[in-house]
Amino acid sequence: MGALLFRQQQEAAWFVSLAILGALHVAAVAFRILSHLLLLLRRPTDLCHRYGAWAVVTGPTSGMGRSVALELARRGINLVLVGRDPAKLKDISDNISCTYAVQTKIVVVDLALIATPQGDEALRLLRHAVAGLDVGVLVNNAGLAKPCAVYLHEADVEAWVRMIRVNLWALTEVTAAVLPGMLERGRGAIVNIGSGTTLTIPSFPLFSIYAASKRYVAQLSRSLHVEYRARGIDVQCQKHLSAIRIYSLRS
Incomplete structure (x- = not known):
């Protein structure tokens, strides 16, 4: 019992x-x-009031970058459009100007030339373009995914060097170029476009350099968030494809 x-x-x-x-x-x-x-x-945040009147968007001529640029314009933010194709930059600039009451500036930069003499001149042009502007938002959207699905030893060296320059070096250099103005004004937001590949799967064979470069973006975003949150600057990494993880910036 x-x-x-x-x-x-x-x-x-x-x-x-x-x-x-x-x-x-x-x-x-x-x-x-x-x-x-x-x-x-x-109610959506008034980005202009919270961060500033201007935003810098890299890679704004197609895909996600174009959508982000149009959305920022819809919300009343003036835009500095950074890309390598003058014709496509003019197309998105004219589209925005005809649709929204905002200003646009075009900076023609091939981000794959960063860390070369031509890239140094391009960054000088970017710094000159944003000098004196109330840049409150930076969207690091530009990125390369080629070469795709290839073993490292079979990949074209110049192709993956270009990927590293755009996905790592250019993102870091552009951020460093815009940060001083944000710090001076005591406000700002940095949005780095990452990838769900760095979050959902432990490895990404045949896309090893791409996955590694996007893991860098995620880690850099975490670190910058900790470094600058007390200075009034929000930082986030948007991981598209399968997941999004936000570290600070509020909608």
Whole structure:
């Protein structure tokens, strides 16, 4: 009789433990859903008032970069558009000017030339373009994914050197060029476009350099967030494809 009672008590304790764990899980899921719903119901932040009147966007002529540039313009932000193709830059600039009451500037820069004499001149042009502007937002969108699906020893050396220059070096140099003005004004936001490949899978064979370069972007974003959050500058890394992880910038 005593053994049966003890067994019933054990089963009851096990059931209660499972019930508590289940309730905690349901509460956690409900909290996340509620947080997302509250975020959707919030009034969008006035980016111009919070950060500044201008934004710098690299790679704004197509895809995500073009969408970001158009959205910033829709929200009243003037734009410095940085890219390597003058015709495409003029196209997006004219599109924005015809649709929204904002100003645009074009800076023609081949970011794959960073760390070369031509790249040094390009960065000088960028610094000159943003001098005196109230640049509150920087979107480091430009990136290369080629060569694709190839073993490292079979890849064209110049191709992966260009990838490293754009995905790592250029992103860092452009950030360093814009940061001083943000620090002087005590506000700003830096948005670095990363990749879900650095978060969802432990390795990315045949895309090793690309995945490694995007892991650099994620780590740099974390570190910059810690370095500059007390100085009024928000930093985030947007990891597209499969996941997004935000370190600071609020919607």
